[in-house]
Amino acid sequence: MGQPITFHKADQLKAKPDSDHLGFGNFFTDYMFVMDYTADVGWHDARIVPYGPLELDPAAAIFHYGQEVFEGMKAYKAKDGRILLFRPDMNLKRLNHSCERLDIPKVDGDFVIKAIKKLVAVEKDWIPEKPGQSLYIRPFIIGTDAFLGVHPSTTYKLIIILSPVGAYFGDSVKPVSIYVEDEYVRAVRGGVGFAKTSGNYAASLRAQSKAEELGFDQVLWLDGVEHKYVEEVGSMNIFFKVGDEVWTPELNGSILPGVTRDSVIRLLKHWGVPVKERRISVKKLFKKAEKQELKEVFGTGTAAVISPVGFLKWEDRVIKVANGETGPLAKKLYETLTGLQTGEIKDKPGWTQEVKLKGSSKKVSEKASEVTPEPETPVAE
Structure with a gap:
């Protein structure tokens, strides 16, 4: 071509x-x-x-x-x-x-x-x-x-x-509230859930309207078979800091393999934060919250980069996460990713590509955190 x-x-x-x-x-x-x-x-x-x-x-x-x-x-x-x-x-x-x-x-x-x-x-x-x-x-x-x-x-x-x-959240990163959808289904394994296609988003619109009617910002989808395992938010992948570990749903064929998701996993591993890609039951998450072990929840995606979650509703239960504020890990991830994206942090992972302009500056910022994630892996697993 x-x-x-x-x-x-x-x-x-x-x-x-x-x-x-x-x-x-x-x-x-x-x-x-x-x-x-x-x-x-x-x-x-x-x-x-x-x-x-x-x-x-x-x-x-x-x-x-x-x-x-x-x-x-x-x-x-x-x-x-x-x-x-x-x-x-x-x-x-x-x-x-x-x-x-x-x-x-x-x-x-x-x-x-x-x-x-x-x-x-x-x-x-x-x-x-x-x-x-x-x-x-x-x-x-x-x-x-x-x-x-x-x-x-x-x-x-x-x-x-x-x-x-503009900035997705305006002047600052603001925690969102999320409604766990347990009636409608977004995708199942073998379908098109892992693909970025308009039908996936059309299928999500009614549930999103339902969440907004209940006063919540986003929908968190459960698996389409058992309706008990967390998959992704309407426009983001999702992460949970449980104790000292970070959990995120494994890519199972019905979850979009996000570019920001992949970047976050690589950064966390580089920082020495244990990351587990696994099946995560919503029931277990709420039990962890009851024990004060659910420390942070955040979404990842191109639009918002990092979207901290302040409130999570499932059935008749609502939990407040990180006191309804942005947690320190979400904040660090947001600042690191946006720093890499805008050249404020030196791009040691080699993640950015420059659009060449006539007469453009070749100077590279020397402000750098030590960011050297693992080598690339396929986008879909």
Whole structure:
């Protein structure tokens, strides 16, 4: 897929939004990347074009059979002027795992990362620079064949859009409240729970609305068979500090293998914190809380990075975690990850990739904690 990427200039550029009122996913940049797939040619016609509506046939496969996968990434502006991506290779590995499960042709990960860098370089002035802000990157692939029948599409579009986003929690990391869902099911082993596909999120919407109606921020899903083992939060993986150990649900085929999840596990092991990837019963967690052994709970994901949990509701019981505040381990993880992502901490793990700009600074921050996690492992287990 070593093809050229053409550029189509917009007639008029948009006014940039107020960086103090970005929110998340509300604004989109001037350009997007598009590439097509046909069975006879493969992936082709890579181009950067003005952001705008798509023209699709009403019978397109995406509308009727949900053949779609996507990723979520960010570009960060460092204080020394560099633009950094965080572990984009992991995102592209996961995208291809999702493609395989949805029977979508795989992409050349290196080429797509090159396309992302070119698009971000074009839109460099859209990257907000205040603490916690970034440029969100959303690559996605949709089936475009016009047909009514249950079989894979033979044509596809890969599209990448960009959105300047504010700090997920505003000025500070704030603990969220979580409702344990024991009626609806998100995914089961053998399904598409490990894939990043829109159907997983559509299936979660009713439970999320239910949680909000009860006054909670997020849903914590249990396994789809026995309804007693913790899996993941609606938009995050989940971790529990129990005594001196950290527990997180093992990747079992129904849990999304998060890039931030993997990064957190590597950092914790490097710091000497025992990490157990295991089946975790919600009943056991609440018993640990009763014994004052549940010290911290936090979610991990691209949007929030680290999301501490202050309250957890299961059936008719509500527990307060870490006195409803951000625990020290969650705080350390947040500061380390955001420091690596923004170049404030020297990138000893080699997790960031620079978007090259003409005349960009080559200076690297010397502020560094000793962060040297284990070698890479496959994104899915």
